[in-house]
Amino acid sequence: MITDKDMQDLQKLARLKVSDEESHHLKDELNKIMAYFEQIKDLDTDGIEELARPIDSFNIFRADEQIITYSQEEALKIAVEAEDGFFKVPRTIDND
């Protein structure tokens, strides 16, 4: 069972804050949904491999040559905040 405390931990893990009311409501919904998922627990999957993707993945290599995609100006157009040709983000490390 997912508890209110689990919900608080999950929000930190997912960097996603919801209101206490929503958290409580979501806890009930998730418990209902997870209860439905319990059905696969008893299924015999011994020796069955995990299918993470439907086709084999492979690395793509190319020659290490410069290609022109966008100018710095074009790329920074999508920035939330930009300054002097850089993306600007809130302070990550505190001074003290």
Added chain:
Amino acid sequence: MTAHEIVSKIKSKKLSAEELISQALKKAKIVQEKYNAFITIDDKAINKAKELDTKISNGEELGLLAGVPVVVKDNICSKDLRTTAGSKILETFIPPYNATVVERLEAAGAIVIAKANMDEFGMGSSNENSAYGIAKNPWDSSRVPGGSSGGSAIAVATGVVPFALGTDTGGSVRQPASFTGTIGFKPTYGQLSRFGVVAYASSLDQVGVIARSSQDLALAMEAMSSHDKNDSTSIKNTNLEFLKSVASKKDLTSIKIGLIKELCNEGNSDDVLGILQETQKQLEGLGASVETVSLENVRYGIASYYLVAPAEASSNLARYDGMIYSNRVGENSEGQIDIMMKTRGELFGPEVRKRILMGSYALSAGYYDAFYGKALKVRKLIANDFARAFESYDFLMTPTTPSVAYKIGEKTDDPLAMYLDDIDTVLANLVGIPAISLPMGQSKDNLPIGIQFFAPALKDETLLQLSNIIEQNSTNFAPIVKI
């Protein structure tokens, strides 16, 4: 008009691209007013039409889709045209590049006139989870159009465009096609490039096409499908020739079709079961043999899918944190983590918040093996079932959805009810195979009903052939809904 007819009229100069695109934009605005099918309508499309007209008068060579207006789901990037994925978090996002599929459509002469409404990030089956308002079904505006590619389906059903792009992670092209009486095609995983498509669940996501004609569907696939070096999951050298093959067969002689027993039972409405039986008769009349086949693990499809998809989503959507791009909520002085938590909490909608937390839970320490890992093993069991069945059958069939389009608001209170409706469609995504929903009839209340066909991986062409044969032998197949 079909895309084929449009191209022929443009090439023979019976119609100018400007005239055609201006009509399409006008109709899009009427459809928008009535059904909220679009998030952005692009009036600049008219300039592209004028450019095409200049090309025509200069006698330049024209592409496969010259002058065809198209609608693209709003989670597929379009250069200089806002792409929101149905979310507030991307409300101001204007991509600096085209998704490969858009690039290829435009290279072939198609003109994007609008970006379609959708459930936020593709998470939903009713278009009720859009941050830009609920879209409505043109067959009955008190009902949902289906989702998540609801807007794309409306645009095609109402005849704004001959075909539209959607994306299909668990049925998001096929289910709205079923609810709007159109054809919905989800290709083999990797058949169409995902470069520039907003990722939801990468091992399941696939671009798909909604159309009213099988030959138009072939035209769209022909223009878009070839290897893309920008997508590491793009299939190499499939050499499918959609246009050449789509009308190459006249009937279904010696074709074997398996009706999946577990999904063709009382879990469906009477209307749906009735159309399923009629379809079976029609297929037999065209020379196919239809038998019931058991795929015992498909009943676990929903559990597997709704563990895998949110798990992948929780990882894919980590990029929307208000730092580099997207929108930011809060003052920089609050510090990075608090801003991230606030931004994501406020700008993601309720269903997206739920799925991210659900996915984080399924992947978290102590639960990984019991949930996510187990779901991947179940996925393998389902893939094995399909592989076994395809040893004996060319196609497998089920209803596309257990019932017709439901009333707006009818399923929003029960979190499981809407998920369970995806039971037929999620299988193709879990296994990676192509599937198509064909409009095979209507309910007693005159609402469209779709029947779904699966083919083995890379046999995409055979589904289009099947669709074309049925279309040629039907009356009023995928009609334009009068508005």
